[in-house]
Amino acid sequence: MAESSQPEIDAHTGTQTTGHDWDGIKELNTPLPRWWLWTFYATIVFAFGYVLAYPAVPLITGSTEGFLGWHSRSAVTSDIEDLKKLRAGLMDKLAAADPAKIETTPDLLAAARAAGGAAFAINCSPCHGAGGQGSKGYPNLNADRWIWGGTLADIQQTITHGIRWDADPDTRVSQMPAFGKDEILKPDEIDQVAGFVRLLAGLTPAEGVDTAKGALLFAANCSPCHGADGKGNKEMGAPNLTTKVWLYGSDTKDIVNRIMAGGGGVMPAWGQKLDIATIKALTVFVHSLGGGQ
Amino acid sequence: MNAHLPNGTASHAVDVDAGLDDLPLYVAAEHVYSQRVHGFYRRVKWTLLVLTLGVYYLLPFARWDRGPSEPSQAVMVDLARRRFYFFFIEIWPQEVYYLTGLLIIAAFTLFLMNAVAGRVWCGYLCPQTVWTDLFTFAERLIEGDRRERIAKDQGPWTFQKVREKALKHTVWLLIAWWTGGVWVLYFEDAPTLVRKLATFTAEPVAYLWIGILTFTTYVLAGHMREQVCLYMCPWPRIQAALTDENALNVTYRSDRGEPRMSLKKAEAARQHGAAAGDCVDCGQCVAACPTGVDIREGASLGCIQCGLCIDACDAVMKRIHRPERLIAYDTDVNIKRRRAGEQPIYRLIRARTALYACLIAFVGLTMLYALVTRSDFGVAAIHDRNPLYTRLADGAVHNAYELRVANKKPSDRRFVLTIEGVPAARFEVVGAGAGDEADMLLVGPDQTREVRVLVSVSAPLEGSSTPIVFRVADSQTGKSAWTRDFFDSPPQ
Numbered sequence: 001m002a003e004s005s006q007p008e009i010d011a012h013t014g015t016q017t018t019g020h021d022w023d024g025i026k027e028l029n030t031p032l033p034r035w036w037l038w039t040f041y042a043t044i045v046f047a048f049g050y051v052l053a054y055p056a057v058p059l060i061t062g063s064t065e066g067f068l069g070w071h072s073r074s075a076v077t078s079d080i081e082d083l084k085k086l087r088a089g090l091m092d093k094l095a096a097a098d099p100a101k102i103e104t105t106p107d108l109l110a111a112a113r114a115a116g117g118a119a120f121a122i123n124c125s126p127c128h129g130a131g132g133q134g135s136k137g138y139p140n141l142n143a144d145r146w147i148w149g150g151t152l153a154d155i156q157q158t159i160t161h162g163i164r165w166d167a168d169p170d171t172r173v174s175q176m177p178a179f180g181k182d183e184i185l186k187p188d189e190i191d192q193v194a195g196f197v198r199l200l201a202g203l204t205p206a207e208g209v210d211t212a213k214g215a216l217l218f219a220a221n222c223s224p225c226h227g228a229d230g231k232g233n234k235e236m237g238a239p240n241l242t243t244k245v246w247l248y249g250s251d252t253k254d255i256v257n258r259i260m261a262g263g264g265g266v267m268p269a270w271g272q273k274l275d276i277a278t279i280k281a282l283t284v285f286v287h288s289l290g291g292g293q
Numbered sequence: 294m295n296a297h298l299p300n301g302t303a304s305h306a307v308d309v310d311a312g313l314d315d316l317p318l319y320v321a322a323e324h325v326y327s328q329r330v331h332g333f334y335r336r337v338k339w340t341l342l343v344l345t346l347g348v349y350y351l352l353p354f355a356r357w358d359r360g361p362s363e364p365s366q367a368v369m370v371d372l373a374r375r376r377f378y379f380f381f382i383e384i385w386p387q388e389v390y391y392l393t394g395l396l397i398i399a400a401f402t403l404f405l406m407n408a409v410a411g412r413v414w415c416g417y418l419c420p421q422t423v424w425t426d427l428f429t430f431a432e433r434l435i436e437g438d439r440r441e442r443i444a445k446d447q448g449p450w451t452f453q454k455v456r457e458k459a460l461k462h463t464v465w466l467l468i469a470w471w472t473g474g475v476w477v478l479y480f481e482d483a484p485t486l487v488r489k490l491a492t493f494t495a496e497p498v499a500y501l502w503i504g505i506l507t508f509t510t511y512v513l514a515g516h517m518r519e520q521v522c523l524y525m526c527p528w529p530r531i532q533a534a535l536t537d538e539n540a541l542n543v544t545y546r547s548d549r550g551e552p553r554m555s556l557k558k559a560e561a562a563r564q565h566g567a568a569a570g571d572c573v574d575c576g577q578c579v580a581a582c583p584t585g586v587d588i589r590e591g592a593s594l595g596c597i598q599c600g601l602c603i604d605a606c607d608a609v610m611k612r613i614h615r616p617e618r619l620i621a622y623d624t625d626v627n628i629k630r631r632r633a634g635e636q637p638i639y640r641l642i643r644a645r646t647a648l649y650a651c652l653i654a655f656v657g658l659t660m661l662y663a664l665v666t667r668s669d670f671g672v673a674a675i676h677d678r679n680p681l682y683t684r685l686a687d688g689a690v691h692n693a694y695e696l697r698v699a700n701k702k703p704s705d706r707r708f709v710l711t712i713e714g715v716p717a718a719r720f721e722v723v724g725a726g727a728g729d730e731a732d733m734l735l736v737g738p739d740q741t742r743e744v745r746v747l748v749s750v751s752a753p754l755e756g757s758s759t760p761i762v763f764r765v766a767d768s769q770t771g772k773s774a775w776t777r778d779f780f781d782s783p784p785q
Contacts (some may be wrong), residue, residue, distance in 0.1 A: 109724040110743065131679030142693070144682035243686035288723045290683060290693050290747045 159250025162269030174237030180260030332604025353478035416599030424514035427545030578602035692747035
């Protein structure tokens with residue numbers, strides 16, 4: 001590559017060359033547009049300012065602070081504060097109102113269903129499903145069979161204090177004994193009880209099972225909680241066994257398993273985590289899904 | 294100038310044999326100093342300028358009484374409440390097809406204008422043209438006409454030049470600011486917003502948009518001008534594909550103008566019976582052109598067909614006592630016919646003009662029909678996605694729906710809800726509140742009410758999915774609207 005000292009004009013195009021010459025091939029000097037160049041310089045200047053103003057240079061245990069004092073954590077905190085202010089009016093109204101009043105006031109109902117739906121998606125849907133449809137062991141909240149009651153007050157109580165949640169002294173507690181594991185009933189007796197329970201619900205018992213014996217065993221072992229007719233007791237959290245809705249399944253095998261192992265599901269006490277307005281919104285949301293009483 | 298026009302008149306100047314390799318890739322834009330003209334088309338343009346700008350600047354202040362719950366601005370886009378008001382019409386977001394229809398009509402009107410009289414839009418009505426005209430007018434008042442401006446720009450910086458430039462840009466910015474300021478008035482009650490803007494209590498977004506539009510107006514109409522038409526606007530390209538030999542375009546009548554020569558030579562030539570064109574090559578048409586085109590090189594992308602060169606040329610023709618309209622609205626067909634010694638003709642009704650007119654009429658009538666028969670209430674249903682159905686304790690099955698009942702009247706209304714299609718189905722409205730009676734829903738003025746409706750049957754139905762109709766009837770008129778959905782059921 002040869003360098004010529006004098007900038008020359010390319011005869012063909014009339015443009016100045018850069019003066020670089022590679023075996024007779026010359027490069028035309030077509031500089032970047034000035035506006036582009038100045039924008040580029042401006043970004044460099046901006047970058048220096050940015051580095052000084054914001055956290056930028058990584059250090060061993062953190063980074064430089066920046067004179068504006070901006071921090072991503074404090075930014076989030078202030079965003080949340082802004083959001084709370086934005087919602088204050090409606091959420092305050094929800095916190096102050098009785099759930100029954102909320103449900104019959106269109107504005108409040110809409111707010112509660114929106115806030116409740118959002119809170120449900122975050123807190124409840126992992127167990128109860130996105131639409132509250134539940135799954136085996138997790139109640140379907142759209143249905144009208146409630147273990148602990150389906151009125152607004154019952155639902156609010158359940159959400160606030162949870163079920164079998166040891167950290168909350170007011171939590172709902174019930175204990176189905178493990179009739180099989182604790183050897184209260186023998187395996188063939190359990191089959192008989194299961195047969196009778198299916199009969200109670202209008203289902204056909206397994207073949208060859210003595211349901212008359214099952215009825216006697218049910219009266220002796222189960223009726224104190226579930227009632228003589230199997231219709232359950234909401235005060236004690238004993239499910240109604242005569243409905244079409246089954247929490248753990250209605251097959252003989254499912255029923256036998258429940259009688260064998262006993263116990264029950266656990267639901268956290270949300271009163272410890274959510275504010276009263278959100279609890280009320282959730283109460284109304286769950287109640288309005290369709291099974292509320 | 295030719296280098297401006299990559300696909301247009303450039304072809305006249307470029308030696309085709311030389312090939313594309315020899316063309317420079319980029320040539321800096323040359324400033325266009327358009328000269329003031331007087332004449333018919335200039336007057337038409339001033340009139341349209343006053344009319345269009347008048348409408349733009351004053352329309353937000355036009356009032357239209359819609360009752361106490363509605364804004365009283367005649368034309369307003371209420372983004373917060375998602376309504377568009379146009380005098381007696383109020384459009385809801387789901388009726389955006391009216392906008393689609395309007396845009397289709399606008400497109401066809403543009404095509405029709407083009408088939409009849411070329412780029413009328415570009416030359417007379419396009420905001421870019423109108424505002425550029427206004428800006429050029431201000432420029433001429435302050436800095437003088439073409440020659441003076443050229444001389445001043447080439448001359449040294451004097452106190453007067455600095456003062457004039459400063460004044461010009463201030464005036465431009467004021468016009469631009471006023472333009473942006475009016476724009477935001479279309480989105481909020483104009484008198485209220487003006488008061489808020491003046492007391493610096495308006496929403497920041499209003500100031501932001503005024504800023505943005507001030508900037509774009511100042512840059513586009515003050516600095517970019519014909520560059521917008523040449524490089525940014527797609528319409529010249531589309532227009533080139535839509536025009537035909539029967540369309541009236543601003544045309545230099547080469548049959549009459551050529552061979553061009555000076556006035557004296559032409560007179561001499563005529564006395565000898567030799568051919569002499571009327572064009573004296575005075576360059577007035579080029580000087581007047583706001584996009585810097587030489588119309589005598591034929592139709593081009595750069596020509597916005599504003600007709601100012603017609604006025605400029607007519608003035609010269611009058612002075613040299615030759616017939617006017619050497620440059621005129623003319624068609625390619627007529628140029629050929631005149632050359633062949635035939636009478637010029639103009640066919641207004643042609644296949645394409647008739648087609649465009651019919652399409653405009655069709656879309657317009659369809660929209661009119663839709664507007665006249667438009668219902669002032671409606672219902673829509675959304676079935677719960679998850680779960681599709683729920684089995685209840687007693688074996689019954691229920692489906693849940695979100696029902697949206699829209700009341701487009703500016704007063705409270707009650708609607709009676711009924712369901713059809715699912716035999717022996719019962720329904721319940723969740724949270725039927727004050728003002729509702731069982732199946733009667735109260736919907737506020739100009740509002741949509743969303744209610745959750747639970748539909749249940751006592752036992753699973755045959756088939757997994759049964760059509761269901763939700764019908765709401767105005768409790769006073771009895772008129773009803775309905776929507777269809779499905780009722781899902783587990784197997785029997």
